[in-house]
Amino acid sequence: xxxxxxxxxxxxxxxxxxxxxxxxxxxxxxxxxxxxxxxxxxxxxxxxxxxxxxxxxxxxxxxxxxxxxxxxxxxxxxxxxxxxxxxxxxxxxxxxxxxxxxxxxxxxxxxxxxxxxxxxxxxxxxxxxxxxxxxxxxxxxxxxxxxxxxxxxxxxxxxxxxxxxxxxxxxxxxxxxxxxxxxxxxxxxxxxxxxxxxxxxxxxxxxxxxxxxxxxxxxxxxxxxxxxxxxxxxxxxxxxxxxxxxxxxxxxxxxxxxxxxxxxxxxxxxxxxxxxxxxxxxxxxxxxxxxxxxxxxxxxxxxxxxxxxxxxxxxxxxxxxxxxxxxxxxxxxxxxxxxxxxxxxxxxxxxxxxxxxxxxxxxxxxxxxxxxxxxxxxxxxxxxxxxxxxxxxxxxxxxxxxxxxxxxxxxxxxxxxxxxxxxxxxxxxxxxxxxxxxxxxxxxxxxxxxxxxxxxxxxxxxxxxxxxxxxxxxxxxxxxxxxxxxxxxxxxxxxxxxxxxxxxxxxxxxxxxxxxxxxxxxxxxxxxxxxxxxxxxxxxxxxxxxxxxxxxxxxxxxxxxxxxxxxxxxxxxxxxxxxxxxxxxxxxxxxxxxxxxxxxxxxxxxxxxxxxxxxxxxxxxxxxxxxxxxxxxxxxxxxxxxxxxxxxxxxxxxxxxxxxxxxxxxxxxxxxxxxxxxxxxxxxxxxxxxxxxxxxxxxxxxxxxxxxxxxxxxxxxxxxxxxx
Numbered sequence: 001x002x003x004x005x006x007x008x009x010x011x012x013x014x015x016x017x018x019x020x021x022x023x024x025x026x027x028x029x030x031x032x033x034x035x036x037x038x039x040x041x042x043x044x045x046x047x048x049x050x051x052x053x054x055x056x057x058x059x060x061x062x063x064x065x066x067x068x069x070x071x072x073x074x075x076x077x078x079x080x081x082x083x084x085x086x087x088x089x090x091x092x093x094x095x096x097x098x099x100x101x102x103x104x105x106x107x108x109x110x111x112x113x114x115x116x117x118x119x120x121x122x123x124x125x126x127x128x129x130x131x132x133x134x135x136x137x138x139x140x141x142x143x144x145x146x147x148x149x150x151x152x153x154x155x156x157x158x159x160x161x162x163x164x165x166x167x168x169x170x171x172x173x174x175x176x177x178x179x180x181x182x183x184x185x186x187x188x189x190x191x192x193x194x195x196x197x198x199x200x201x202x203x204x205x206x207x208x209x210x211x212x213x214x215x216x217x218x219x220x221x222x223x224x225x226x227x228x229x230x231x232x233x234x235x236x237x238x239x240x241x242x243x244x245x246x247x248x249x250x251x252x253x254x255x256x257x258x259x260x261x262x263x264x265x266x267x268x269x270x271x272x273x274x275x276x277x278x279x280x281x282x283x284x285x286x287x288x289x290x291x292x293x294x295x296x297x298x299x300x301x302x303x304x305x306x307x308x309x310x311x312x313x314x315x316x317x318x319x320x321x322x323x324x325x326x327x328x329x330x331x332x333x334x335x336x337x338x339x340x341x342x343x344x345x346x347x348x349x350x351x352x353x354x355x356x357x358x359x360x361x362x363x364x365x366x367x368x369x370x371x372x373x374x375x376x377x378x379x380x381x382x383x384x385x386x387x388x389x390x391x392x393x394x395x396x397x398x399x400x401x402x403x404x405x406x407x408x409x410x411x412x413x414x415x416x417x418x419x420x421x422x423x424x425x426x427x428x429x430x431x432x433x434x435x436x437x438x439x440x441x442x443x444x445x446x447x448x449x450x451x452x453x454x455x456x457x458x459x460x461x462x463x464x465x466x467x468x469x470x471x472x473x474x475x476x477x478x479x480x481x482x483x484x485x486x487x488x489x490x491x492x493x494x495x496x497x498x499x500x501x502x503x504x505x506x507x508x509x510x511x512x513x514x515x516x517x518x519x520x521x522x523x524x525x526x527x528x529x530x531x532x533x534x535x536x537x538x539x540x541x542x543x544x545x546x547x548x549x550x551x552x553x554x555x556x557x558x559x560x561x562x563x564x565x566x567x568x569x570x571x572x573x574x575x576x577x578x579x580x581x582x583x584x585x586x587x588x589x590x591x592x593x594x595x596x597x598x599x600x601x602x603x604x605x606x607x608x609x610x611x612x613x614x615x616x617x618x619x620x621x622x623x624x625x626x627x628x629x630x631x632x633x634x635x636x637x638x639x640x641x642x643x644x645x646x647x648x649x650x651x652x653x654x655x656x657x658x659x660x661x662x663x664x665x666x667x668x669x670x671x672x673x674x675x676x677x678x679x680x681x682x683x684x685x686x687x688x689x690x691x692x693x694x695x696x697x698x699x700x701x702x703x704x705x706x707x708x709x710x711x712x713x714x715x716x717x718x719x720x721x722x723x724x
Contacts, residue, residue, distance in 0.1 A: 009338035009374050012389065014046045014382075016342070016360075016368030046369050046382060047081050049088040056361035058100050058348045065352070065380065067108040070361055071098035078123070080108050083381035092127065095119075100348075102143045102150075104170075112150055112170075114141040120152065120168065134166050142208040146216055147232055149176065153205035153220060157183060163205045165220055179230055181205050182240075183222045207257050214263025221254025227268060241278065243270070244285060256320075258300040267318060269297025275320050277331070289334050295322035299349045303328065305376045317375070319358075321349045326358070328375070340370055355379040414438070414445040422446075425454040491550070491559035494566050498559055501549050 052072030059070040067089075068081040076097045082089040096117040104110040109125040118138070121131040136154040143150055152166040163183030167176040183203030207221045217238065218230040225243035230236070243252065256269035266278045273291035278284075291297060303317040316331045323345040328337045344364035351358055356375035360368040371378065371385055378385035422428045422437075422444065430437050431444070438445040456462055491498045549555050558564045567573060 009372065011338060011340045012371045012373075012385075013340075014357075014369040014371050014385070015050055016362070016364065016366040047083075047086055047088075049079075050081065050369070051366040052077070052079070053365070055363045055365075056347065056367050057098050059350045059359050059361040059367065060101065060103050061350055061352050061359065062103055062108055063106040068359065069101070069103065069108050069111065070367065071101060071113070072361065073097050078113075083379070086381065092123070094121070099138065100141050102141055104143060112141065112143065114138045114152065120150070122170075132168070136164070138166070139204055140207045142210055144210055144216075144218070144232060145212065149232075151179075151208050151210075151218070153181075153208050155204040156202045163203055163222065165205055165208065177235070179218070179220070179235070181220050181222060181228050182224070182226070184224050206253055206255055209257035209259050209266075211259040211263045213261040214259070217259075217263070219257050219259065219266065221257050221268065223253045225252050225254055225270060227254060227257065227266070241266075241283060244276070253296075255296040256298060256300045258302060260302055261304060267300045267302070267320075269300050269320060271296040273297060273322060275300065275318075277318075287331075287334050289320070289329060291320060291322050291325070291327060293322055293324045295324060297322055298346065301349070301351050302331070303351065303375065305354045319349065319351065321346055323347070326360075326370075328372075338372065338374075342368055352379045357382070413448045415448055415451045416440070416443055417446050417451070418443040425451070425458055427454055493562055493564065494559050496568070497566060498550060505548075 047068070052070075052074075054072070054074040056070055056072035059068065061068050066083050068083060070079050070081075071077070071094075072079070076094045078092040078094065078098070080089045080091070081087065094113070094115070096115045096119070099114045099116050101111055101113040104112060111123045113121045113123060115121060116137075118136070119131050119133050120138070122129045134152060134154065136156045138152045138154050140153045141150065148169065148171040150168040150170060152168065154164050154166060156163070158164055158178075158180070160180065162180040165179040165181060167178055168174075169176050183205060203223045205220050205222055209219045209221075211217045211219075216232060218232055220228050220230070222228065227241040229238040229241070231238045243254075252270045252272045252274075254268055255271050256267075258267045260266070264280055266280060267275060268278065269275045269291075273294045273296070275289040275291065275297060276285040277287040277289075279286055297320055299319070299321045301319040303319055317328050317337060318331045319326065319328050321327070325339055325341045326346065326349060327339045329335060330337055340358075342360070342362060342364075344362045346360055346362050348361040349358060350360070355377055356372040357379050358368075358370040358372070360370075362368060371389070373386075373389050377383075378389075417425070417427075419428065419442075422431070427437070427446065427450075431439075436447040436450050550559065
């Protein structure tokens with residue numbers, strides 16, 4: 001895709017970038033050399049084989065928007081493209097060059113073609129259905145759907161000296177009486193029965209137009225520069241529109257006609273490149289436009305779109321084209337809007353209805369396709385063009401964006417509203433009439449300024465509500481900041497530590513704020529009243545609490561550098577922070593030491609009670625070490641000598657009423673023969689003698705066999721010194 005013009009409204013060339021056809025050998029060489037070219041690799045090929053060997057004559061889009069039929073040469077042939085597949089469906093050859101054609105059905109299956117050899121051909125899906133010949137050469141072809149008649153303006157005059165428009169009735173299958181139009185004679189002065197029927201200067205009916213959407217009036221443009229209107233119901237002439245006297249110097253023919261869909265406006269184009277807009281209620285043109293090159297006007301199209309796009313302008317536009325340039329201008333004042341000038345001559349222009357796509361039949365090998373985003377959205381069969389154009393236009397430095405004044409402002413200052421929200425704001429009547437509403441998916445993008453004004457009109461008290469809400473939000477924010485600041489932990493590592501510090505700081509700040517609120521003033525007020533700032537002890541703040549650690553630059557790396565990350569699963573961390581570990585009971589030694597300490601204090605107090613057996617029983621149970629806890633502690637990991645711990649505490653023997661010395665003496669007297677020695681209460685001396693394990697009988701039986709005892713057995717390695 002590339003920009004085809006330098007105007008404020010860009011036109012993107014989708015197909016037909018190459019102006020002149022190149023030889024096949026040169027095309028192949030260029031393709032080989034362009035393999036590494038990124039721009040060539042990213043090119044957009046809209047329709048496959050959208051071209052002819054020499055030139056194209058006419059192109060039409062079906063009413064359903066699914067097919068494109070075009071005719072061209074050489075050899076004379078017809079191409080039909082399936083737009084849903086973006087490819088050529090089939091091609092069909094004809095005997096002679098096609099002048100023009102019309103599609104009779106909503107798709108491509110029925111069509112009528114005017115050939116240059118005076119034949120009219122009817123084609124169906126199966127091929128050529130019927131062909132008939134007309135008396136004189138045809139100049140144009142139109143189809144009246146109300147009467148099922150094909151109208152063929154022709155060259156020359158009949159026996160009465162009038163030009164003819166042949167009527168081929170497709171319902172009854174025969175020619176009807178022709179419309180007789182005054183076209184003059186060979187001498188350009190004689191009309192009527194005295195005119196000659198042949199000659200190079202013979203008059204002709206050049207073009208025809210039908211007001212299908214309104215009153216169905218027929219208009220025929222002649223070589224005299226006049227336009228005759230005929231009523232198909234009475235088959236009589238309804239009126240004649242003469243060309244203005246200053247429109248041309250000499251003889252200028254009408255070459256193009258087009259009715260507005262209202263039926264009250266008519267656009268005419270002549271062979272001098274002038275376009276006139278007429279109101280049918282007045283013989284004076286309301287607007288005159290010059291194409292600029294002086295070539296005959298080939299096409300006039302009213303661009304009235306039923307849909308709209310985000311970049312479309314709602315003002316009605318008119319497209320006019322000659323063989324050099326396509327111009328689009330404003331129908332109300334004639335102001336130029338945009339234009340595109342291909343490098344080859346144009347034969348016909350077709351507009352894809354309700355879109356910004358233009359297709360051309362031209363003298364070049366490739367047919368052209370142009371896309372104008374501001375004219376309308378991309379057709380349904382190539383909707384991806386909208387995304388491509390958006391990406392190209394979103395660059396604010398792009399001078400060829402949707403317009404140079406607001407390049408790149410695609411959805412800036414726009415608010416998305418659904419259809420229901422538009423109805424609530426009473427904006428649904430603006431759909432399709434202004435560019436302030438840009439359709440997108442299931443809703444519309446509405447200009448922010450228009451949205452605010454519409455919301456204010458629908459709810460006049462809205463501004464007061466918004467003002468009160470903003471004041472309340474501001475007051476609440478100030479109160480919140482005085483009591484508690486809204487802080488967020490924004491750290492990379494040691495998040496739990498940061499949250500813990502923040503929690504402690506928050507608690508201290510709450511206590512300080514509570515103290516301030518109780519006295520009814522701020523810190524500054526308290527300091528001014530007492531002459532000094534309140535002490536830390538008065539505010540009930542922990543002096544050891546870390547204040548401002550997160551904001552202190554000296555500790556910044558602790559929360560942002562991964563090298564300072566604290567491993568909470570390490571042994572050192574668990575040793576320093578025992579509260580972070582899972583709740584775990586005391587070991588037997590710790591519990592016995594605790595009970596002994598309690599027992600010694602009870603002995604000093606001399607308290608003797610009936611609960612001594614219960615204490616003894618509890619102390620004995622606490623001295624036991626469970627197998628699971630012992631293995632979990634990692635003591636039973638390697639084989640070796642086993643340690644046996646035995647307790648001399650008896651369950652039924654009371655010990656609280658005896659003195660410390662008596663208890664120690666008794667322990668020494670009851671010292672076991674080996675293994676454990678008790679010195680004082682709560683201490684144990686454990687001795688053990690490692691013993692070497694002897695070989696069992698099973699090991700003797702399973703020991704390795706000594707092959708050296710077998711003198712007769714040979715070694716497998718033939719090493720005689722192995723057994724020495």
